[in-house]
Amino acid sequence: MEISGRTKLCCVIGDPVEHTLSPVMHNVAFEELNLNFVYLAFRVKKEELRDAILGARSLNIHGLNVTMPHKTAVMEHLDEIDSMAKSIGAVNTILNAGGKLVGYVTDGVGAVRALKENGVNLEGKKVLLLGAGGAAKAIAFHVAQEVEELKILNRTTWKAKELAEVLGKKFNKKVSGNLCSSELVKKELEEADILINATSVGMHPDVNRSLVDPNWLRPDLCVMDIIYNPLETKLAKNAKSVGAKVVSGIEMLVHQGAASFGIWTNQPAPVKAMRKAVSNKLSTLGALS
Template sequence: MKKVFGLLGHPVGHSMSPVMHQAAYEQLDMDATYVAFDVEPHRLEEAVKGIRALNIRGCNVTIPHKVEVMKYLDVVDEEARQIGAVNTILNENGQLTGYNTDGRGYIQSLLQVVPELLGASILVIGAGGAARAVLASLLPHQPKQVVVANRTIEKATDLARVFQRDTTDVNASTISSAAANLEEYSIIINTTSVGMSPHVEDMPISLERLSPNAVVSDLIYNPLETRLLKEAKKRGARVLNGVGMFVHQGALSIEHWTGIYPESEPMRKTILKQLKNE
């Protein structure tokens, strides 16, 4: 019997998850399909009940449901609780468990560029859900310090307080203060939507004081190379776009559902092809 997986979001017409997941199922020689379900916010509880009723093995969850969906699940794992959002639901005989694979997916992609995070000095731009996911997965690697920079310093302060660790100094900063001290950071991570298509000329921070030895990472993957990454490359820095995070978080979801971690390369190639055809 064909396995059914899906995506709960609103809207979902633009989502590349279906083609990426289908590429993974083909590589695994699995009889499965992945459907994007457009679920309006007031129908979310019904949709979650539908997962049980239709025996859908697993679903991803995207905007705007990643927080609200938690109240309709039977179990939410500790990592997802810490992040405060769920992006993956596993259905085991009607029991629904929520996970969040975003942060781990990001770290897998980052470690392909920076093999060691121990002792690193890291700037995280943004204080929203994506920043929470990144911080939750960064801190077990024991960087020396992490600074959260945000337009609203109060949000950055609140987030830094939540993630303060004995092994890592976690502090807050304004964007302008972080930009003035940018040479201090070996890794800079943009978790905001600044620079995303169609606003491709926008940048979340000035790179005037960027160290040429730094790595600049952007969670955005459309465009593949944001202005932030273009400017960083001009200054000699290594760069990382958001494709790797998208691919690995999807692969980790599949592992939760099937027990198998798929090869990421067919998934990555499918996404790149899709983006280039847009």
């Protein structure tokens, strides 16, 4: 693609951003559809967020992804925020709509699409979600709407309880929150159809850790670990070895990216090409140390 005076710029802002996979994923997608767009990564320190958004306005940057630590702080600098992002309290995608900056969050929709595209139906299912951090919260908002029951376990109990209370009321569904202890993970897993790990346990460099003992896993369980570094976590490996269905973190990464792509371009994203690009990049990097 030739960069010209008409090229639209999209970017990710965060700190750090050196290891982000978003540029490779989105540039491949733009090329695949022959769109005159380019994607870059900008390291923006906490105290520079306001200036960065002002800069994005004056440079007419078309779209932004927002990552740690700005996902919540960026909200006060935008003109409009989508209702789901408002409820979740985080924005990871911004569209510059003719000078108006509009914030969205695509993590939750990305997780649900990852499950569905991999043949996992949520309707009538019991889901056990580990974690109540940023990603878990976004996932919980989308999953709670579709399933029969959602149980959230988190190391910090009050976060799981608070999230469960909000979701239970909002969607009139059975949602509960509790401590993420070994005893409760084992117990709740017995009744679950789908397990989602949305904690950072098992992420590089602690690749030998998992909150789930392999003996608690069953072949009729579906396991999604949203961690994508390593490509296959210990939990995913253990789940595969008992014959459970496994959905990897790469799937969520690609589908949340695809949702951002759709917001910026109004076109369906070339998911296959995006998946190939991030998988290749991760394999060549080994682990993102």
